[in-house]
Amino acid sequence: MGGQREGQQGATACGRRLATAGAFCSLVSVAGVASAADAGAAVEVAAAAEAADAAEAADVTEAVAAAEAAPGAWSVSFERLFGLIRVDAHGERRTVQYGSYSLFSDSSPREGYSSPRLALDYRFGIGLSVGGAVGFHAWSRADSSTTAWVLAPRVGYLLQPTSWLGFWPRAGLTGLWFSGDDAAEDELAVTLELPLVVLVAQQRLGVTLAPYFEVNVPGGEDTLHERGVQFGAVVFF
Amino acid sequence: MSWTRAIVNPTTGIAALASLVCVVDPALAAPPGHWSVAVERLFGVSHTWRRSADLPARETEQSSVSVLTQRGEGTPYAATRLGFDYLFDFGLSLGGALGFSEFEYDYDYDDYRDKTALLAPRAGFFLRPLPELGVWVRSGLTLTTSTSKATSITLEVPVIYLVPNHVVGVSVTPYWEYGVTRNDGIFELYGADQKVTEVGLSVGANAFF
Numbered sequence: 501m502g503g504q505r506e507g508q509q510g511a512t513a514c515g516r517r518l519a520t521a522g523a524f525c526s527l528v529s530v531a532g533v534a535s536a537a538d539a540g541a542a543v544e545v546a547a548a549a550e551a552a553d554a555a556e557a558a559d560v561t562e563a564v565a566a567a568e569a570a571p572g573a574w575s576v577s578f579e580r581l582f583g584l585i586r587v588d589a590h591g592e593r594r595t596v597q598y599g600s601y602s603l604f605s606d607s608s609p610r611e612g613y614s615s616p617r618l619a620l621d622y623r624f625g626i627g628l629s630v631g632g633a634v635g636f637h638a639w640s641r642a643d644s645s646t647t648a649w650v651l652a653p654r655v656g657y658l659l660q661p662t663s664w665l666g667f668w669p670r671a672g673l674t675g676l677w678f679s680g681d682d683a684a685e686d687e688l689a690v691t692l693e694l695p696l697v698v699l700v701a702q703q704r705l706g707v708t709l710a711p712y713f714e715v716n717v718p719g720g721e722d723t724l725h726e727r728g729v730q731f732g733a734v735v736f737f
Numbered sequence: 738m739s740w741t742r743a744i745v746n747p748t749t750g751i752a753a754l755a756s757l758v759c760v761v762d763p764a765l766a767a768p769p770g771h772w773s774v775a776v777e778r779l780f781g782v783s784h785t786w787r788r789s790a791d792l793p794a795r796e797t798e799q800s801s802v803s804v805l806t807q808r809g810e811g812t813p814y815a816a817t818r819l820g821f822d823y824l825f826d827f828g829l830s831l832g833g834a835l836g837f838s839e840f841e842y843d844y845d846y847d848d849y850r851d852k853t854a855l856l857a858p859r860a861g862f863f864l865r866p867l868p869e870l871g872v873w874v875r876s877g878l879t880l881t882t883s884t885s886k887a888t889s890i891t892l893e894v895p896v897i898y899l900v901p902n903h904v905v906g907v908s909v910t911p912y913w914e915y916g917v918t919r920n921d922g923i924f925e926l927y928g929a930d931q932k933v934t935e936v937g938l939s940v941g942a943n944a945f946f
Contacts, residue, residue, distance in 0.1 A: 572940050582838070583838070596842040599840065600839065602838030602839075604837070605818035605834065605835070605837070607813075607816040636803065637804075638802050638803075638809070640799070658758075704903055704904060704905075705905065733776065733942075733944075735905050
């Protein structure tokens, strides 16, 4: 898509240059027929030359701006900041359905796989992306301590139907590992998500609205599934 | 009068901010944009002291270290949030963060539902000693309600690396949440029964428009 746009811009720029050059040549011919000493014609020629230079400079500026405006290959995402969450946990240890909704901040307890996180992705020229998130959290009180790890590798494909809107279907795995004084828990899920990306600031920043499913990979009788819609942001470099 | 009371006195804070506005060269205070939207408290380190209102008072401490995510049981001030600020040309900023959530547990034998809220108004001053570096001194209040209520006077100093030719900056923010209770003078109305104080260093990001 970027190549097509560059091609169109190149053709437009070439056309403008030809038209400008034609006008310039006509002016030179007319000036030559009339008289090289004609002061008025000389001024016109100079003006035409200036106009040609300005048009070329404008074309170059447009091309550079267009190249700079395209989303970069690297992106850093701020994910699962707030939104809707639904978690279903079934097993010997507990059976519970958990639901929450939040706006701008989520102070509710953490259940399921979601937590605010930073993710890194690389996008190839064809639109394919590879990346994921990794995180660590340890906390301790006087009588207990807990450690948690999150790992979420993924692949995706960024579709950009317009300059300000993108769809980024992604699939991957999400692993959670908890260990504490009282108990330990490991969970693994297949993650499917479809972030809708609204691009702003010359396509360098995106606001994301991401519906997602986390389907537990069965490792026993216990299951932990999650689904929801969460807001976030993505920065392209 | 203790030094903490001096901080609580709003006149002291206003005077300090006014002094800063007067002495700083406008060129040094030029913000990268008039509006800032920030993702705050994404991860970092913190230590929290909690003192209950019970008699005798129970005191507990909690330490937390998080990298790239915040997964654990949070303290009242730990929640990741969006912050919105307006920055004037001479560096003064006004804004804050707010958030709301509601959650429900549905067990076979029982249900449990609760709401949480966060309100953190603030004023600050943006200094830009280098084109790619911002230092944003901010002060305000943080009011939270979750399973328990906590209120604090907030002092934070985000140090922001402004990515060249971009609208975003990466922030590293030392912060101090000084807990106040109903018994602390002007906080009779908004103060909490428990006193929760926290110091920490958090990582986030800002976008300037």
